Amino acid sequence: MKVFVIDVARCNGCYNCQIACKDEHVGNDWTPYAKPQPDTGQFWMKVNETVHGSVPKVKMSYVAMMCMHCENAPCMNNCQPDAIYRREDGLVVIDPEKCTGCMNCVDDCPYGVIYFNDDLMLAQKCTGCAHLLDKGWSVPRCVDACATDALRFGEEEEFKAEIAQAQVMFAEYGTSPRVYYLNLPKKFIAGTIFDPEIDEVLIGAEITCQNEKTGEVFKVKTDNFGDFWFKNLDVGDYSVWIEMGGYLTQTMEHISTIKDVNLGDIPVYKEVKVAA
Amino acid sequence: MGEKTKPWRWQEDDLTVTRGSAWSGPGCHIGCGVLLFTDKDGKLVKVEGDPDNPFNQGRLCVRCLAVPNATNHPDRLKYPMKRVGARGENKWERITWDEAYDTIVKEFTKVKEQYGAESVIFCQGTGRDIAPYISRLAWSFGSPNWVPLGLTGNACYLPRVAGCIATTGSFWVADCSQASPLRYDNPDYKVPECMAVWGNNTVVSNADGFYGHWVVDLMKRGTKLIVIDPRLTWLASKAELWLQIRPGTDAALALGMLNVIINEELYDKDFVDKWCYGFDQLKERVQQYPVSEVSRITWIPEEKIIAAARLFANSKPATVQWGLALDMTQETLPASHAITALWSITGNIDVPGGMLPPPTLLFYGGGWGDELISDEQKAKRIGLSKYPLYQYGFVVAQPDEVANQLETGEPYPIKAAWIQTNNSLACMSADPKKTYAGLRKLDFVVGVDLFLTPTIVACADIVLPAATYPERDGLRFGDGPQRGEAINKVTQIGECKSDMQINLELGKRWNPEAYPWDNVQDMFTHMLKSKGVDYSFQELREVAPIYPPQEYKRHEKGTMRFDGEVGFNTPTRRIELFSTFYEQAGLDPLPYYKEPTESPLSTPDLYAEYPLVLTTGAKHWGMFHSEHRQIPHLRAIHPDPTLQIHPEAAAKFGVKAGDWVWVENSMGRAKRKVEITPIMDPRVVNADHAWWFPEAEAAEPTLFNLWDLAINQLVPFQPGKSGFGGNYKSLLCKIYKVAEEEV
The missing domain is CATH 2.40.40.20 (Barwin-like endoglucanases)
Structure with a gap:
């Protein structure tokens, strides 16, 4: 059974996959696999740019979106003419000759990757370039055109190690996608620690971050710019406390990571020296 | 790599596959190795990266993946046309190539007889491979005025090249082992510990013969990045250090980094001692740029400037991939000079993984065929008197002075223009309404392009349809380390012709001695042989790409200089931190920073x-x-x-x-x-x-x-x-x- 593995950390957003898909499917009729993709409006493979955080704590990533070729594909549930089928290699294909354009699959797909073609009155989506695979290609066009090896395709067995660390999109829907993502951007909490009395950043301050629900604890030290980053956090509420010898410990609670968090410049103050 | 698995053309199912180079039309600064797929009707249906080409190793960017959409586009210009309405009305009538050439020769000759050949200007843009061919066309006609129309201060690439050659005798590019067909497997190569990506978003822009993904290749091999950019790019977000610079202040940053490196004695004393000229004067100059002052100018925090200077100086080797932002500062030469000093005093010149003097087959920036034009005509090149530096090794006219002369007709009138791959009004021209007014005054204008552009519609009297690269044969020279690459024709659209063919056929009509070749292939063979490449064009396509031999530390071996002596190609034989050349041209011999004309600090x-x-x-x-x-x-x-x-x-x-x-x-x-x-x-x-x-x-x-x-x-x-x-x-x-x- 085939799988896609998409390593977001490797993707520099070059759009080759998006354009290769266009090149392969626009103006080319690959019936019985697929009718031509329209010039515009449909993206069977689409690169989404995300920029998160706020200056100067900003990260940028690109996430390629495509049909997830789900094991439990919602699109197959309500297809009136039974036009959607799963191949032996696991790819999910809409038979363009059977599709009656009822649009149920377009509505049922939680990933928004099935498009409706008004001219042909057809639902259309990624076929995994099954027409090429059947001709002997080892990978679809998008994977072939990937300049950074961020997109890979092959037997599930070959990718065991990657899959063990991977995530799928909306796992909670129980669709069991065959597209696995590595290094999807998780949330971060970042900030800069400084001493306002001397107007200097503090290097080596110990920062602790705790997930208030699970109790999981992370620790980092501020770098040469007084900066700290907690990366790859799940969405949740966190407490952060800042400790440094000679300084008052500072605590911040209920920091939500629904969005990435830049706590900005955080002042910490020297301990009061009480005369003996 | 380097061992090709297939010939230059073969059959795959019902498609013909042709190996070639992607330079150019549509515009590009690179020329990746490509495989062009054509169907039985000769229609281009697909482009893939050539996995056997060491340059891009099978990879491409979206513009090549979409080349079939450009080549086969219904709106392409497909045959010569002449204007039948007023300029700007967009009314055209199809004519034959013969009529087009006859009209052009007649009109240009009329101007030549009445005002002199210099009154016809030859304008080019960037990205389509025409520099040797348009310069030859201009010079064979007798005009010294070859110009990037409207590009104020020639602010693209040439300033960096010119500045480097003036102060070091060579241009320098970041060494990603692109000069070796073995690439990263070249045993002599070292992966840089640090790369400063300065003033370009490399992976997107693919500028100046530098394939952006090489930076990613190096990152995978451990190179740390310092990204100097006003925007957080993808590379910046992956960098060790991102310096969010205020646009136009790059020279100040470089001088501030030099201040740290020199005062903390982090420079390569041995290299400076042996191979740099004017270090003491540079040391004195950088004292004017303490980090606190540089931070105020550049808006970069002091500690980041210091960290960048230390990381760069302590990395062995370190390299710089610099870009257009340096040319597009008003005082670009001192900015380039300062950055050149950075990699020089840290000993990164001509070492593996440092800065590379690109091996060259044909220095296309210098034009082709300057023996065709008389000294008397050369002296009439626009801008020479105001900008004496243009006399030293540069052959283009000064674009600001061309714009002024279009307006004033002083010191002599401009009457006609040949505009090839130059949508000046929409793109490179500063103050495009001034250029528009200037062009509209001309008696006769020819436009050569792929599509109708605003510049052609507004100004042209004759328009000629140029070919995209799958429609033509050619040689790939271009920017960066040059390789012998063949561009191979696989398809034909309408009556389109390559820029080279157009210039050959037209030039033959007004100066047959300058064009003794029957066709472009013979012309290419002549170009190769005259540069000591022992292949005909037809032979080259069988073996391409070919690589000129590469060696490091050429200055120690006497192969940098034309006279075979050790050292660099400068009067002092050293890297001139203090430039004797600038001093001679009446310019400041040391790098300095000047605030942009309009800015928060200057105005x-x-x-x-x-x-x-x-x-x-x-x-x-x-x-x-x-x-x-x-x-x-x-x-x-x-x-x-x-x-x-x-x-x-x-x-x-x-x-x-x-x-x-x-x-x-x-x-x-x-x-x-x-x-x-x-x-x-x-x-x-x-x-x-x-x-x-x-x-x-x-x-x-x-x-x-x-x-x-x-x-x-x-x-x-x-x-x-x-x-x-x-x-x-x-x-x-x-x-x-x-x-x-x-x-």
Whole structure:
């Protein structure tokens, strides 16, 4: 059974996959696999740019979106003419000759990757370039055109190690996608620690971050710019406390990571020296 | 790598596959190895990267993947046409190639007889492979005026090349082992410990013969990045250090880094001792640039400047991949000089993984065939008297002076123009209305291009259809380390001809001795043989790509200089930190920083009225300058001209994402669509360049919406002292919403 593995950390957003898909499917009729993709409006493979955080704590990533070729594909549930089928290699294909354009699959797909073609009155989506695979290609066009090896395709067995660390999109829907993502951007909490009395950043301050629900604890030290980053956090509420010898410990609670968090410049103050 | 698995052409099922190089038309600065797939009717149906080509190793960018959409586009110019309405009416009539050539020869000759050959100017843009061919055409006609029309201060690539050659005797590029067919497996090569990506978004722009993904290759092999960019690019977000610089202040940053490296004695004392000239004067000069002052100028925190200087100096080797932002500062030569000093005093010259003097087959920037033009005619090159530096080794006319002369007719009138691969009004021209007025005064204008452009519709009397690269044979020289690459024709569209063929056929008519070849292939063979490459064009395509031999530390072996002596190709035989050449040309011999003409620091009153720093010209994946707007798949990636602005600034100026705004300064204004993004500094906005809407009405006054969209209406003709450099990337502006009825 085939799988896609998409390593977001490797993707520099070059759009080759998006354009290769266009090149392969626009103006080319690959019936019985697929009718031509329209010039515009449909993206069977689409690169989404995300920029998160706020200056100067900003990260940028690109996430390629495509049909997830789900094991439990919602699109197959309500297809009136039974036009959607799963191949032996696991790819999910809409038979363009059977599709009656009822649009149920377009509505049922939680990933928004099935498009409706008004001219042909057809639902259309990624076929995994099954027409090429059947001709002997080892990978679809998008994977072939990937300049950074961020997109890979092959037997599930070959990718065991990657899959063990991977995530799928909306796992909670129980669709069991065959597209696995590595290094999807998780949330971060970042900030800069400084001493306002001397107007200097503090290097080596110990920062602790705790997930208030699970109790999981992370620790980092501020770098040469007084900066700290907690990366790859799940969405949740966190407490952060800042400790440094000679300084008052500072605590911040209920920091939500629904969005990435830049706590900005955080002042910490020297301990009061009480005369003996 | 290097061992090819297949010949240059073969059959795959019902398709023919042809190996070749992708340079160029549509525009490109690279020339990747490509496989072109054609069907039984000779139609180009697919382009893939050539896995056997060491340059790109099978990879491409979206513009090549979409080349079939450009080559086969229904709106291509397909045959010669002459204007039948008034200029700007967009009324054309098909003519034959013979009639076109006859008319051009007749009109140009008329000008030559009445005013002199210099009154015909030969204008080129960038990215289509024509420099040798258009220079030969101009010189064979007798005109010394070959010019990038409207490009104030020649502010693209040439300043960096010129500055490097003036101070070090060579150009230098970041060594990604691109000069070796073995690439990263070359046993002599070392992966740089650190690369400064300075003033370019390499992976997107693919500029100057530098394939952007090489930076990613190096990152995978452990190279740390210092990214110097006003915007947080993808590379910046992966960098060890991102220095968010105020546009136009690069020289100050370089001088501040030199200050740290010299005062902390982090430089390579042995190399400086042996191979650098003027170190003591440089040391004295950089004392004017303490980090505190540089931080005030550049808006970069002091500690980041210090960290960058230390990381760069302590990395062995370290390298710099620099870009257009350096050329597009008004005082570009001292900026380049300072950066050249950075990699020189740290001993990164001509070492593996440092800075590489690119092996060259044909120095195309110098033109081809200057023996064809007399000294008397050469002396009439526009701009020579005002900018003496242009006499030393440079052969183009000075574009600001060309623009002035178009306006004034002094010291002699310009009467006709040959415009080839140059959509000047939409793209490179500063103050494009000035260029427009100048061109409209001419008696006769020829445009050569792939599509009708605003420049052609507004100004041309004859238009000739040029070929894209799958429609032509050719040689790939170009920027960076040169390789012998063959461009192989696989398809034919209408009556299109390659730029080289057009120039050969036209040049033959007015100067047959200058063009003794029957066809372009013979011409290419002559070019190869005259450069000591022992292949005919037909033989080259069998073996391409070929690589000239590469060795490091050439200055120690006597192979850097033309006379075979050790050292560099400068009067002192050393890297000139103190430039004898600049001193001779009346310029400051040491690097220095000059504030942009208009800026928060130089013109605070103007800044009060125009409270945002405006930078322009950043590339997008799917577009090469003013091209590709009519390719739907590429346009879908970036459908509208945008203005990138920080969320705080957007709130302050009351604009929302997707709003159309006017970007305005004292010179003019242009429309842009707001994109709110934290990648910007709140004080800086970034506007797309080179926009026009091919889908809009072509005829004037609409002219593809040009005058609503041209951001260079805010850019003045304002070159640096040397005649090099401009202010494209460091201006001031204000923004306000476009009224509902104007959207």
